[in-house]
Amino acid sequence: MRARSSWMLGLALFCSACEDPKFDSPLTLGSGQVVPPSQLKAGYEAYMQYCRPCHGDKGDGRGYSAYGLRPPPRDFTQQKFKFGGVNPENLPPDSELKRIVRGGLHGTAMLPWDITDRELDAVLQYIKTFPKRACVEQGGKPEECKSRWETEAPGTPVAKADPKYEGQRKTDAIEQGKRLYHAKAQCSGSCHPNYVTHQELFEISKAMTGTEMTAFSPEMYHAQPKDSEYCLEWKAGWKKLDERECALPVKVMPVDFTRDPVRAGTSPAELFRTIGSGIGGAGMPPWTGTLTDDELWALAYYVGSLTDLKGTPAVKALHQKLQDPANLAWLPPPKAEPAVPGTPAAPGTSAPSAPRSNTPSR
Numbered sequence: 001m002r003a004r005s006s007w008m009l010g011l012a013l014f015c016s017a018c019e020d021p022k023f024d025s026p027l028t029l030g031s032g033q034v035v036p037p038s039q040l041k042a043g044y045e046a047y048m049q050y051c052r053p054c055h056g057d058k059g060d061g062r063g064y065s066a067y068g069l070r071p072p073p074r075d076f077t078q079q080k081f082k083f084g085g086v087n088p089e090n091l092p093p094d095s096e097l098k099r100i101v102r103g104g105l106h107g108t109a110m111l112p113w114d115i116t117d118r119e120l121d122a123v124l125q126y127i128k129t130f131p132k133r134a135c136v137e138q139g140g141k142p143e144e145c146k147s148r149w150e151t152e153a154p155g156t157p158v159a160k161a162d163p164k165y166e167g168q169r170k171t172d173a174i175e176q177g178k179r180l181y182h183a184k185a186q187c188s189g190s191c192h193p194n195y196v197t198h199q200e201l202f203e204i205s206k207a208m209t210g211t212e213m214t215a216f217s218p219e220m221y222h223a224q225p226k227d228s229e230y231c232l233e234w235k236a237g238w239k240k241l242d243e244r245e246c247a248l249p250v251k252v253m254p255v256d257f258t259r260d261p262v263r264a265g266t267s268p269a270e271l272f273r274t275i276g277s278g279i280g281g282a283g284m285p286p287w288t289g290t291l292t293d294d295e296l297w298a299l300a301y302y303v304g305s306l307t308d309l310k311g312t313p314a315v316k317a318l319h320q321k322l323q324d325p326a327n328l329a330w331l332p333p334p335k336a337e338p339a340v341p342g343t344p345a346a347p348g349t350s351a352p353s354a355p356r357s358n359t360p361s362r
C-alpha cells in the first residue's frame with residue numbers, strides 16, 4: 001500500500017514536471033507588453049496553485065473541479081471574455097482582467113481572488129499563453145498559431161464615474177430606464193424578463209417607438225435561454241485557432257434581475273459598464289454608441305432598482321401583479337377600422353402609419 005502510494009506520488013510529480021511549460025525567451029503579449037520568462041514562470045506557479053482546478057492544466061476550462069459547473073469555467077484558448085468592460089470585439093486590457101479576478105463573478109464558481117499584485121500580474125500574462133500552445137499541440141505551425149494577444153491591442157474600457165443621482169433625479173432616471181428597458185433597448189422580449197404589466201408595456205411601446213402591440217407572449221415574464229459562442233467541446237481536427245468549430249455550445253440564461261445574482265455587480269457604475277460594453281460571446285450587444293450616456297445611466301439605475309428589490313415583500317407583490325390572471329388576459333382595445341381609401345378620415349382618428357407588430361417572441 002505504502003509502496004503503491006509513493007509510486008503514485010512519484011508519477012504525479014513526474015507528470016506535473018513534464019507539463020511544466022518552458023519559457024526561454026520573452027513574449028510580447030497585449031499591447032506590446034514584453035513579458036520576461038521569469039514572470040511567465042511565476043504566472044505558471046500561481047495558476048497551478050489557484051486557477052488550475054477549474055480552468056485546467058491547458059487553460060481549456062476542463063480542470064478536475066470543472067465537471068458540471070454552470071456556467072463552466074472560461075476556456076482561455078478561446079480568447080473570448082464576457083465581462084471585459086470593453087467592446088466584446090476587443091480583448092480586455094489587464095486592468096479589466098484584474099478587476100474580474102479580484103472581484104469575482106457573483107453567482108458563479110469564479111470567486112474573488114485575494115492574491116498579491118505580483119501573482120495577479122504574472123497569472124494574467126500566463127493565461128494569455130494558452131491559445132497558441134493549444135494550437136501548436138494540435139499540430140498547427142507556430143507562425144499560424146499566433147494568438148490575438150500577440151497581434152491585437154486590447155480595447156478601451158467603457159467605464160465612467162457614477163453621476164450619483166439622488167432624490168427626484170434618481171426617480172426620473174429609474175422611470176426613464178424602465179421605458180428604455182422595455183422598449184428602445186429591447187432588454188426584455190427575447191432575453192431578460194419584462195417587469196411591467198401588459199397595459200404598461202403597451203403604453204411604453206406606443207409612447208417610445210410608436211408601436212402598438214397586439215399580443216403578448218406567455219413567456220414574457222421569464223428569461224429565455226440562448227446558445228452562446230462559448231464551447232464545451234470542439235470538433236476534432238482543427239489546426240488554426242479561428243477555424244475551430246464548436247461541437248457543443250454552452251447555453252446561457254439571461255439574468256432575471258429580481259431573482260438572480262448579477263455576475264459583474266449591481267452598483268450603477270458596474271451596471272453602466274456591463275450594459276455599455278455588452279457581454280461578449282453571450283448575445284448581449286454593447287449599448288454604448290446606440291444609447292447616450294444619460295440613457296445608459298437611466299438603464300443602470302433602473303436595473304439597479306430591480307436588483308434592490310430582491311428578497312423584499314415588494315418583489316413578491318410585483319411578481320403577483322404580473323402573474324395576476326387579469327394582467328395575463330389583458331389585451332389592447334381593438335383598433336378602429338382603417339379608413340376606406342377615398343373617404344377622408346375623421347379629424348383626430350388617423351392611425352400612425354402602419355405600426356410594426358412588436359410581439360415579444362422567444
Ligand code: HEC
Pocket residue numbers: 047050051052053054055065069070071072073074080081082083084097100101105108109110111113123124263
Ligand atoms: C472554482 C472554480 C474557479 C477557479 C478556481 C477560478 N475560476 Fe475563473 N472562472 C470560473 C468560472 C465558472 C468562470 C465563468 C464565469 C461566467 O462565465 O460567468 C470563470 C471565468 C474567469 C474569467 C473570464 C471572465 C470573463 O469576463 O469572461 C477569467 C479571466 C478568470 N476566470 C480568471 C481566473 C483566474 C486568474 C483564476 C485563478 C487566480 C481563476 N479564474 C480561478 C471558475 C473558476
